[in-house]
Amino acid sequence: MNASWMQWTKGIVTIRVRGDAAETLVNRALAAGVQLWSISRTSGGELVCDVTVGDYFRLRPLLKETGCRAHVLGRKGMPFWLVKLEKRLFFGAGLVLFFIGMYLLSSLVWTVDVKGNDKLSEEQILQAAKQEGIYPFQWSFRLQDTDVLSKKLARMLPGAAWVGVEKHGTRITIQVVETTKPETKPLLSPRDLVASTDAVVTDMLAETGRPVVKRNQKVKKGDVLISGLLGDEAHRQAVVAKGTVKGLVWHEYNIVSPLMRQVNVYTGQKSVRWYAVAWGRALKVSGFGKPPFAQYETEKQLEQASWRSWKLPLGRMKETLMEVRTDTVPVSEKDAKAAGLAQARADLIAKGGPGTVIRGENILHENSDNGKVYMKVLFEVEQSIAVERPLVQMQGD
Known part of the structure; x- marks a missing residue:
């Protein structure tokens, strides 16, 4: 089982338990509410598991009762990370300043996007939005509610049936629905429908005009299929021929x-990089330097902090570089x-x-x-x- 975000925050200790009553220790620990996970047995009969720092100290009395001994194999999590930061004062101060800067930068509007406009120009919409305080490098807290902004922009833009304003982090999207007007159909000149290639007619549907050919009839390129001339020579009318004509055509390839064939395959070699994430911005904290592989694919996994049903703008991101090679099969x-x-x-x-x-x-x-x-x-x-x-x-x- 992978550690949760809360367990990583408390700090995780990987321990090795020696003793004849290791199973009894595990049962008593679970009964006492001590969380143990990733439990496995080594070739020497010892148990290896993960436990939070707080539960590790609660585990000591149980170790004495069962006659077992525990040895710490590894430490990870926020408490140990903070200890390392104390040894790197300037790095820690820079990290604090980074988060403060990220908070300030995330409070600004960086981008204003316009969608859905066709007849209304983007400049016209952005000008109206600027009058309501929507423009790049504006503080987000100075903006009115999006519902109020939507109504004001709809009144300011002629030809807009509805305007929606949405805020996603540092980006504001203005969605425009324009009023629809009946399309003015272009005036078409009289025309025939002719064959584009040699074929045998299989299906014909004439909407306007006079059908000239029938099904199963062989036609050559340029032959008239539906004529735009109606009537006889004395009473003739030219129309726009419309319809669909299908035929069997032969193509030689x-x-x-x-x-x-060349295919990409995974070699099994991986490299992991970790990032601290705050308000949509990421700061690399491990895996510096050039990628160790000439060819690789990247897989990203974001772990976001949460409290009850709310997701916090803090977290960490794991970036896995997987080496690939090109094989000829x-x-x-x-x-x-x-x-x-x-x-x-x-x-x-x-x-x-x-x-x-x-x-x-x-x-x-x-x-x-x-x-x-x-x-x-x-x-x-x-x-x-x-x-x-x-x-x-x-x-x-």
Whole structure:
């Protein structure tokens, strides 16, 4: 069991217990309310466990009663850390000044962010916020409540339906919801929908305009699919053709997939750094110097002090550097082929757009050479084939 924050604050002592009645000692200690954890037995039959400093002194009478002896193996926690600080007066004074500085700096507004604005400019919003005292390097305690600020900013900004002000530490976020106005649709010129490539039509839905082709009909690039001309030559009207047309399209891909792959693996070597955290700022207290590894990944774990249901702005952070190395591993031909085909399918769907479906694939040729797999694949894809083409009318129409 890992030590809690309160146990670390009280101070933790790692002890080794010798004696024939070590189990009896543990049972009596637990019955007396003495907390022991991380209990383990050594190869010599001795018990090793952790106990807080206060409970260590309560453990002494029980040691005499059971005839056991305890030897201190290690000490950790805030009391021992403070003892070390006494030996480093200047470091301790600097640390105190650091926390005082952090407190003062955390009482300032450092950043003002604006979100949600589209028509209203950020400068306009920041200018209105400055009139209400919201600007960088302003003392936080001089600001009014966020609800009051929200209402005042909403009245000052024309075109804002709602304004929200949120404070997160030294950052203030102004969230703006603008009033919505009906969008003015642009006037479109008459047009046809034509085929973007050679295909066989599989589905058609004409919203406006006159369908020219039918399902299962083969079309070539540039053929009209939905015409923007309605009526006959005597009574003709040009409209904006709208609709969706899908068709089967054939794509030929030359795929190259390597038979070797580079992967990052953990070596098991680790290095730990500790930071003291106060009001969102961190000060390194151990693990100085350059990282001991050329390649590594970092994992951070924050332990924040708390009292009942409140979280205090103080704590510590553990930063673990884990060494990694790059290995080259072989890939089977089957996996290399699967990876190459998967990449080609993803590329087809990305190019074809929403609604693209791969209906079939046929490997025309494949071989392995120079550590790679080479394939020529024919894909049958159902995709949108309609593109716009302006409708040019004769002057007499």
